[in-house]
Amino acid sequence: MAIEVGNVFEGRVTGVKPFGAFVALPEGGTGMVHISEVSNEFVQDIAAVLHIGDTVKVQVINVAPDGKIALSIKRLLPPPPRQPREGRGPAGGARPGAPRPGGPREGGHFGAGRGGNGRPPREGGRGPARDSAPRVWQPKAPVHSDNMSFEDMMSRFKSQSEEKMADLDHETNNRRGGGYAPRGRGGRR
Template sequence: MAIEVGAKLEGKVTGITHFGAFVDLSGGVTGLVHISEIADNYVKDVKDHLKIDDVVKVKVINVDKDGKIGLSIKQAIDRPEGHQPSAPPRERFGGSGGGAGGGDRFPRGGGDRGGRPFKSGAGKPSFGKPSFEDKMSRFLKDSEERISSLKKNTESKRGGRGAKRV
């Protein structure tokens, strides 16, 4: 029996790894269900959803030249026409989204990467996107500030700058 892309088959889970599960189809042919194709929601551990010897319905999503078969459990589920799975919104960097705007666009404090609001440099009016030069000068300024702050902190911990050692 030839395995064709789009075919829905039943198979038996024969192996579980951290990246997915191997499913034995008919005639000793084995395919892989990647962890991202197991369920509509986020799958942290495959073992929370599947066990060895489980019989699952899978859809063949690709067949490589070298014989590797890609399978999907979530695509094998028959859904009503036009129905999209409702996935919960993802949070960036885990946690509560942190900072001023909660789960805002910026993960730490409602500004650019340093938690400070972005300011366009060189006194130019900002009409939407800042220019590359503005971004670069801002980056260099922030980088220099962070490095000097880091140096101050590490020198004081090491006993540098005239601190007395015991």
Template structure:
């Protein structure tokens, strides 16, 4: 039976990469899984974009099921290291939303372009409707 406990921070080496995550051999000799959703606070399309066999990682033990399967999270450690104001639900959220857009100016520019395009389409539609009357 594992001596690990939920919440423990562990280190290990990636021994296998699969489409759904990476298997990590821990210093204790046990193997755990970092699911693709637990690799990063950012979207990960392919596990191999972030982790390769031989990569050393630090992760938090999320759970250990009765059969001994160890669920790990690198993302949990990243969340703990971020300053409080950057965490979801806390403080100034400008630019920290879902799209990963860190620069509020980029969002404003995008909105201006969208508004201009929308107004042009509405004008064209109104002119077409007026013409058909």
């Protein structure tokens, strides 16, 4: 049988190095089993698993143009049993509507980030250097509401809310590098 990718052979270990083991094949060739292809378990010291003279069953996983043959022992082993994940039901999946472990995820893959756009923050981005702390909206000192009517309190709340939204829009446009007026509040749709 020719030495081709996918073929299975029984060979003898002829050498053991820290990175893998050399195996003599019946066809006269020699291949190497990399330490990562020895077992489904993590192997720290290959000399504790394989010894010179051991007979092993190997599968050819690559034949390089220069004649080097890559072999695998673990591809012929049964797959390891899957460990159930913690916090999961017997079916292995989360219940629909159940809260995610670690809380809800907001803002896409990278979280809310600086721009809330799901992208990671840029390193050394364009424009002027920014302060180390991001700018955070601070409310103005509260006005005593002892004698304020409900309408006055609502009016003040609306005014503060509009200020905050204008600051957020301004910050968002600055991050995008845009010089355009945002559509929406007070503008055409």
